[in-house]
Amino acid sequence: MVEEETSAGVTNQLHPPSTPLFACKDISLDLGGREILKDISLQVDRGEVLGVIGPNGAGKTSLFEVLSGRHTAKSGSVIFNGQDVTALPLYQRARIGIGRTYQTPVVPEELTVGESFKAARQAYKPYLTAQEESWARGLVRFWIDPNEPTVLLDTLDRRKLLLCCLMMRRPSLLLMDEPAAGLINSEVDEFDELIRILAKELNLAIVIVEHRMELLDTIADRVMVMDAGEKISEGDLGSVLQDPRVRAAYFEDVH
Numbered sequence: 001m002v003e004e005e006t007s008a009g010v011t012n013q014l015h016p017p018s019t020p021l022f023a024c025k026d027i028s029l030d031l032g033g034r035e036i037l038k039d040i041s042l043q044v045d046r047g048e049v050l051g052v053i054g055p056n057g058a059g060k061t062s063l064f065e066v067l068s069g070r071h072t073a074k075s076g077s078v079i080f081n082g083q084d085v086t087a088l089p090l091y092q093r094a095r096i097g098i099g100r101t102y103q104t105p106v107v108p109e110e111l112t113v114g115e116s117f118k119a120a121r122q123a124y125k126p127y128l129t130a131q132e133e134s135w136a137r138g139l140v141r142f143w144i145d146p147n148e149p150t151v152l153l154d155t156l157d158r159r160k161l162l163l164c165c166l167m168m169r170r171p172s173l174l175l176m177d178e179p180a181a182g183l184i185n186s187e188v189d190e191f192d193e194l195i196r197i198l199a200k201e202l203n204l205a206i207v208i209v210e211h212r213m214e215l216l217d218t219i220a221d222r223v224m225v226m227d228a229g230e231k232i233s234e235g236d237l238g239s240v241l242q243d244p245r246v247r248a249a250y251f252e253d254v255h
Contacts (some may be wrong), residue, residue, distance in 0.1 A: 018045075019079075019082060020043040020044060020045040020205075021044065021045050021046050021080070021081055021172060021173060021205045022043065022044050022045075022079070022080050022081075022098075022173050022205050022207075023041075023042065023043035023044075023078075023079045024040065024041060024042055024043075024066070024067060024076060024077065024078045024079070025041045025076055025077050025079070026039045026040070026041055026075060026076040026077070027039070027040040027041070027063070027066055027073045027075075027076035027077075027078070028040075028073060028074045028075045028076055029059075029062060029066055029071060029073050029074055029229075030074050031062070031071075035229060036059055036062045036229050037059050037062055037063060037066065037073070037229045037230075038229050038230050039076070039230070039231075040059075040063055040076070040226070040229075040230070040231055041076075041231070042207070042224055042231075042234075044173075044205045044206070044207055045205055046172070046203045046204065046205050047199055047200060047203045047204070047205070048199065048205055048206070048221050048222075049195065049199050049206045049207075049208060049219050049220050049221050050205075050206070050207045050208070050220065050221065050222050050223070050224060051208055051209075051210060051216040051219075051220035051222070051223040051224070051237070052207060052208065052209045052210075052223070052224050052225075052226065053209075053210065053211070053213075053216065053223060053224075053225055053226070053250070054225055054226035054227050054249070054250065055227060055249060055250050057228075058226040058227050058228065058229070058249075059226055059228070059229040059230075060177075060209045060226055061103070061177060061209065062229075063226070064100065064175050064177050064207075064209065066078070067098075067175055067207070068090055068093060068098065068100045068175055069085070069088055069089050069090035069091075069092070069093040069098075070090050072087075073086070080093070080096065080097070080098060080173065081096070081097070081172065083096075085098075091124075094169075094171075095124065097169075097170070097171045097172040097173060098171060098172075098173050098175070099166040099167075099169070099171035099173065099174045099175070100166075100174070100175040100176075100177070101159070101162060101163060101166070101174070101175070101176045101177060101179055102177050103177050103178045103181055104181075105155060105158035105159045105161075105162055105182075106158075107150040107151075107153065107158050107161055107162065108150060109149070109150055109151040110151075111149075111150055112146060112147055112148060112149055112150065113144050113145065113146050113147070113148045113149075113150055113153075113161065114146025114147060116150055116161060116165070117133045117146070117164070117165065117168075120164075120165035120168060121133060121168065128168050128169070132168045133164070133168060135168075136164040136165075136167040136168045137164055139164075139167055139197070139202075140160050140163050140164045140167065140194065141160070141190075141194070142157065142160040142161060142164050144157055144161070155182040155183060155187075156183055156187045156190070156191075159179060159183075159191075163194075167198075171204065172204060172205065173204065173205045173206070173207070174198065174204055174205070174206045174207070174208075175207050176195075176206060176207070176208040176209070176210075177209045178209055178210055178211065179191055179195075179208065179210070180210060180211075180212045180215050181211075188212060188214070188215055191215070192215055192218055192219055195208070195219050196218075196219060199219070208220070213237070213241075216237055217237055220237060222234060222235060222236065223235065223236065223237045223240050225240050225243070225245075225246050225249070225250070227245075227246075227249035227250070228249075232245045232246060232249060233245055233246050
């Protein structure tokens with residue numbers, strides 16, 4: 001809290017600008033002696049969707065590896081809910097409310113849908129109840145029979161199952177790596193609506209890597225563009241797509 005004395009001698013209390021729910025600053029990463037990320041900074045707040053785009057090899061998934069705790073950055077910091085989580089591994093970040101989905105929806109194919117939910121509810125304490133499972137199913141609109149083997153699920157239902165298991169733990173932040181991959185247009189529309197619900201009704205912060213511009217155009221509040229491990233542009237989708245640096249890196253051959 002900051003105090004300011006007015007000309008009349010009255011002290012006003014001024015609230016400092018609120019900090020974002022999640023941010024990283026100057027993240028750099030080397031793997032195998034090669035520079036993968038260089039000085040990446042971003043921030044996202046509750047109820048906001050930040051899209052991340054860029055050509056193949058730009059470093060988008062590597063950035064998610066650092067943000068989720070699977071890789072340790074060479075330098076830089078990761079801040080979540082006012083706490084420096086730079087040194088926390090993936091499982092500890094998950095427990096404090098950072099959820100992540102992956103490009104490929106890998107499910108436990110030896111289990112049924114019901115067994116998968118039970119395993120997720122009992123993954124760590126506090127164990128969750130069947131009511132939490134039911135709430136997540138309704139949220140994601142996943143009504144597959146609990147006795148259905150997960151190996152028989154199509155791509156959309158695999159993604160829904162995994163998202164249900166995440167949402168049962170009530171995360172505050174979702175890192176979504178190409179959630180529309182493998183989906184047909186009608187399924188993308190369904191996922192579009194679901195992401196809107198997660199961000200705007202549940203007030204989640206969402207960072208989403210995605211190649212399908214039609215999805216980002218409808219859900220992203222801002223878009224960050226990466227190329228060769230660096231951030232080259234940020235703003236609304238229409239503006240960044242007109243950025244000469246983005247066009248050169250993403251859409252046009254430069255000779």
